[in-house]
Amino acid sequence: MKRREFLKVGTAGLASSLVGSVGLLAWTPRANATTISKTFYITEGFITQPDGVDVYFRGFSPASNNLTVPGAQMIVQQGDTVRITIVNTLGTSHSFKIDGVMDSGRISGGQTRTIEFQANVAGSYLYYDARNAPYNRLVGLHGAFAVMPNGSSNEVYAGSPTFVQQYFWLFHDIDPAWHNAIRNRNTPNTPYKPRYFTLNGLSARPPGAPGAHNPSIDAMADPLSALHGHIGDRTLLRVLNPGMCYQSVHTHGNHMEWITDNGQIRDDVWSKDCIYLEGNMGKFDAIYPYDAPPDAWPPVTTGIYPMHLHTEMSQTAGGGLYMFGALTDIYFE
Ligand SMILES: [Cu+2]
Numbered sequence: 001m002k003r004r005e006f007l008k009v010g011t012a013g014l015a016s017s018l019v020g021s022v023g024l025l026a027w028t029p030r031a032n033a034t035t036i037s038k039t040f041y042i043t044e045g046f047i048t049q050p051d052g053v054d055v056y057f058r059g060f061s062p063a064s065n066n067l068t069v070p071g072a073q074m075i076v077q078q079g080d081t082v083r084i085t086i087v088n089t090l091g092t093s094h095s096f097k098i099d100g101v102m103d104s105g106r107i108s109g110g111q112t113r114t115i116e117f118q119a120n121v122a123g124s125y126l127y128y129d130a131r132n133a134p135y136n137r138l139v140g141l142h143g144a145f146a147v148m149p150n151g152s153s154n155e156v157y158a159g160s161p162t163f164v165q166q167y168f169w170l171f172h173d174i175d176p177a178w179h180n181a182i183r184n185r186n187t188p189n190t191p192y193k194p195r196y197f198t199l200n201g202l203s204a205r206p207p208g209a210p211g212a213h214n215p216s217i218d219a220m221a222d223p224l225s226a227l228h229g230h231i232g233d234r235t236l237l238r239v240l241n242p243g244m245c246y247q248s249v250h251t252h253g254n255h256m257e258w259i260t261d262n263g264q265i266r267d268d269v270w271s272k273d274c275i276y277l278e279g280n281m282g283k284f285d286a287i288y289p290y291d292a293p294p295d296a297w298p299p300v301t302t303g304i305y306p307m308h309l310h311t312e313m314s315q316t317a318g319g320g321l322y323m324f325g326a327l328t329d330i331y332f333e
Contacts, residue, residue: 027153027166033079040096042088042107042129042141043067044183049196050203050211051318055176056183057140060096060127064089069201070242071127071143073168073224076119078150085114092185097130098145099281100263106131122149122157123263124168124238124285132182134244134280138175139182142242144168156236156259156285161269163287166236167227169307171277171326172198173243173314192244197314197326200225206323220329227288227330231301235288239277246279247314249286253293253305253330256286274310288330305330 040060045067048054060071064087076082084104086096091109096102102117129141146168149155154162173194181188196203202219205212215221227235237256239249249256255271261284275284292301308315308327317324 027075027148029148029151029153030077031151033077033081035081035083036074036076037083037085038072038074039085039087040071041066042086042090042094044090049174049176049317050205050209050324051321053176053318055174055196056179058090058094058129058136058182059140060086060143069140070170070172071141073144073146074127075146075148075166077148078119078122080119080147081116082119083114083116085112087112093131094129094136094141095131096127098125098127101125103130119147122147122155123260124156124240124283126170126240126242126281126283128242128281135178135182135188137242137281138244139179142170142172144170144238144240146238157265160259160265161234161257161287163234163236165229165233166238167224168200168238168240169225169249170200170240171243171247171249171309171314172201172241173245174198194243194245194313195319196317197243197245197309199326199328203317203324204327209324219327222328225328227307227328228333229290229331230333231290231292233290235290237286237288239275239284239286241277241279241282244279245311245314246282247277247326248274248310249277249307250274250310251288251305251307251330253303253332254289254291256288258284258286260285290332293332300332302332305332 041064043061044058046054057069059069061068088107096104104115125145127145129136149158174196178188199219204220205218211217213221255273258270315325
């Protein structure tokens with residue numbers, strides 16, 4: 001049985017449109033709009049990086065005693081009312097913003113605020129803290145949000161090329177000196193020097209390294225990041241970049257169909273094995289078609305292929321540990 005079909009069965013008929021703890025996802029459209037409620041706790045703490053260094057972060061977390069970076073993935077349907085409650089457990093002011101959609105404004109330290117908005121435009125979005133820009137966003141206050149077209153289970157926007165399943169690929173880059181300055185409520189005053197690179201919050205661990213294959217720390221084993229599919233399981237990639245660095249997103253096995261660029265629908269769908277991702281909140285949507293790898297001889301229908309970024313530093317951690325950066329695997333099952 002295909003895992004995606006199981007997930008589809010699991011989500012059918014539920015009013016909830018929030019992504020669960022496993023990869024996602026076939027989408028079951030609802031006949032009627034609903035209200036989606038979600039509470040985020042703004043928290044702080046340290047996350048151990050691949051070289052053993054503990055780095056300070058803040059996050060939109062699921063509980064006050066938890067730190068989660070990035071915040072939970074959310075998918076809603078066009079027309080839904082989205083009700084977000086932000087509990088700011090810190091002493092600093094923060095906000096919750098989705099460009100072009102909503103902005104909570106300032107939420108002071110210790111304050112709780114509920115914001116309601118309607119999801120009107122289908123697409124892929126970053127939610128983030130827009131205060132003290134870009135620092136609050138960089139220190140971890142960001143996450144992925146998507147709006148499905150009304151009544152559609154398989155389009156990015158009404159009339160777009162279609163897909164079977166969808167993933168978010170949220171890339172980030174981390175300068176621990178900047179995080180430390182923010183922790184101390186200073187404005188970073190050193191040149192930006194990213195030392196860690198993550199995909200959906202995780203760096204990769206090469207085979208044989210401590211933590212390799214552990215889905216809670218290895219981006220290559222993370223069910224939210226590694227693609228799993230069979231031939232024909234066209235997979236939407238909602239690619240978001242809260243970080244500062246531009247990236248070149250590169251897939252093996254298949255080229256990607258490039259559907260949108262920074263929220264704009266592209267006039268022509270190009271088939272690309274590398275797609276440019278702007279720094280400082282760039283984004284694009286692309287479909288990984290899960291065709292039989294066209295250049296393989298003898299022909300294959302199964303196998304494992306990498307996705308990695310083509311900026312070399314993004315494949316490292318701690319200033320040079322190779323293959324501890326932002327990469328994952330694509331499984332043809
Ligand atoms: Cu490559």
